[in-house]
Amino acid sequence: MIQQLKTGVLVIGGGAAGMAAALSASRAGVEVTLLEREEKTGGVLNQCIHHGFGLQFYRQELTGPEFAYRLQNEMAQHSVKIISESYVRHIDTKNKYVEVISPEGVFTIQAKAIVLATGARERPFGALQIPGDRPAGIYVAGLAQRMVNLENTLPGKRALILGSGDIGLIMARRLTLEGMEVLGVVERLPYAGGLTRNVVQCLEDYDIPLYLSHTVVEVRGRRRLERVLVSEVDDNFKPINGTQKWFDIDTLVLSAGLIPQVEDLGENLEIDAINKGFAVSNTCETSVTGIFAAGNNVAVFDLVDYVAAEGWIAGQNAAQTVQDKKRTSKRIPLIRGKNVGILVPSYITPEEHLRVYLRLRKPMDKGTVVLKELNIEKPFQYGVPSEMINFVVNRDKLQELKKPVRIEVVE
């Protein structure tokens, strides 16, 4: 009763990265199967009903569902086989063999290449170690967004947002528009976690205060949330005495970071210690040949456009693996130097253009990204950690590479 399937490229996850990967692999002429855990593909795009997507990937401003629809539509035209509501129970990375449970039945799938596009999850309340009670009324922002945008339900009446990631900023605006009172956004860092445009459009335009260098230090409410204690913090995130203030709220929305979903996806997949995601080369290949990864399970990206673009490259390279096109297995380390936080890729394979995505470790008025071994210098102005620096190095410049390349940012 276990159905045995075979496919060329197996894509795990049908968000922006997975859809783009499935599409590009399919366009390259290989058979593609996509595993989606929800009823339909699209991932978090389906609930991001605001605009601001697609400016780079489609050169047009779209809403989340519109962006998803374009990829879904194209996938349908390219006969990508989608197994929805499916759950990957086991992956044998070496043999490209996967066990899947779905309402349609239980499958084993033998693939020739796999693209992992499992995205990220939100850091839950429990992981924040905030003392106090454990009442109802505390939501990760994605859950609150789903409830409001897709399920037609409101979480409460008065809210505070903890963390200034993009989804938190978006939800501050959304909840305000839907009639809730949003008392503010609290961020423990001295700068916002989300894009500047979201700070302006979601908070400033609606007079929602942003409390930088503040955090929630206590939660109270026996049943439903009643109030939280907010404190200013010092450089080590230690609460400063005398700055505490109670906020009477029934809803706390968390936007306290995204965590790449890399767990239980098979063995021998190297994880980047800083990105916390799969360590990939610029072909999107992981440390296991024939296993690719793209999107937020590699590193948390700012824009869906980057995610889709990386998924596209992953799909192309996975297709080439299936077609036995000659590929080098060369992986030259790209090493973090000074001031570099999140960095994609972790390795350079000379056959593909090198698309660099990096986050600064701290805000800088101006600086220069330097790749000494490649004789590249990219000056910039007003860099902040929340906005990735992104540029492309043509593969022609990579052909002579032998030694590791160091990337650093000088002030």
Place this chain on the structure above:
Amino acid sequence: MKITIIGGGIVGALLAYELSRYAVDLVVIEKKHDFGLGVTKANSAIVHGGYDDPPGSLRAELCYKGNQLYEKLAESLGIPLKRIGSFVVARDTSEEMEKLSELLKRGEKNGVDGIEIVEKPFLEKHEPHLSKEYKYALHCTHTGITEPWTVALAALEAAEKAGAELLRGDGVIGGEVSKGNVRSLELESGRIIETDLVINAAGLYYHEVANSFGVSTPQVYLRKGQYVLLDHKASTMVNSVIFPLPSEKGKGKLVVPTVDGGVLLGPTSENMPDFTPEDVSTTLEGIKEVIEAGNELIPNIARPNWIVKSFAGLRPETQEKDFFIENSNTLKNFVTVGAIRSPGLTAAPAIARYVIEEILEQRMSLDLGRQKADQVRTLKSFRVNESDLKEIAARVKDDEKYGRIICQCNQVSEAEIIEAIRKGARSIDGIKFRTRAGFGRCQGGFCTWKIAKILSRELNIPLSEVRVNEEGTVLFDGKVRV
């Protein structure tokens, strides 16, 4: 004879299970909205070895017995039990070595087999991640781990099958006493329960309940224990239950693998100044203390990225530091099973037998009839997570809902959630404690709304009435658009 048990925690549940094998009518009354959510919910989930309770105490008498009875319980009720063993670890100082030998001696006095002091090579082989500071340990092979609320729920389910009536969300507010006997109990709902015998197993509230009937019991005070739960990844660093040396304040802060693959750190041991039985709040200091203690035993186990959640539980303590299991002098048909502090979970099956044999039959000379043979009643629900692919395929063929995985972290299907509702889950937590859905690393971030919708559909209630646990813990406040 009609017996009423006040309290649906582990003690009340196992009493009901044991009593359901006699010719008696049983009622269990739980004031919370679900069973096993008091003391039973938040403890170390250990089936203790029985070596460290003071010889001569009721604790010592019942702990090892209870430990041994778990075997049968696991078989009959299908509850999880893993005998992973334990180490009480000591540094190479004469003071700590002395404490360790004392512990061994105490264990021998308590009649506990299977304990011995082991040295570093053995320790290193079994616990390679243990701090190098520890040179010796008391090894106990029969220490186990379980899932306390599952024990309570399974025992109650079996009792219900045998005819017991289970009431919940309804507390006892009074009763009628005449001629030295409780005749009936009055509940919050106004319902009157007539009864021939009352067993007070009200957990933190045993003293209050006894007092309200004029029965004197040892004064209770509350001790709080804070815990930190770690991700499954932490389980690669520990194989057994690791204890520091015990002290005045108890067994200390431990590192405990959980039956579903996580790791628990804690507890703290804080005496509460007031009787605040609903205050299970955590504190910054408490969480920090637990994390530091965990890292002291197993360096670097409490990594920030592995912390799933922190929580606290309360335990009923008394000056006497022992269980209080007595029939009343003043009321002829009133038994208190109180002050069930550590090792209450372990002792619970033995407590139930003690109440029946020692208190009811011996001291009170009650005729409960003949005990029916213990039948194996495997009530365990099918779990996708614990089944092989073939079994799952067969299930999915009959019911596609077994193939719809709702909780991705712990691999829980829609069918299992519906089964939990059929078995009595009425809230998000009710589902969580029965199926482990929402217990994983995303803490329900992805599945809460799905579970809420299933609850709404299956119970035929609007989403705005779906609760996390008790009344008032709603998730949805209203509609965006009417």
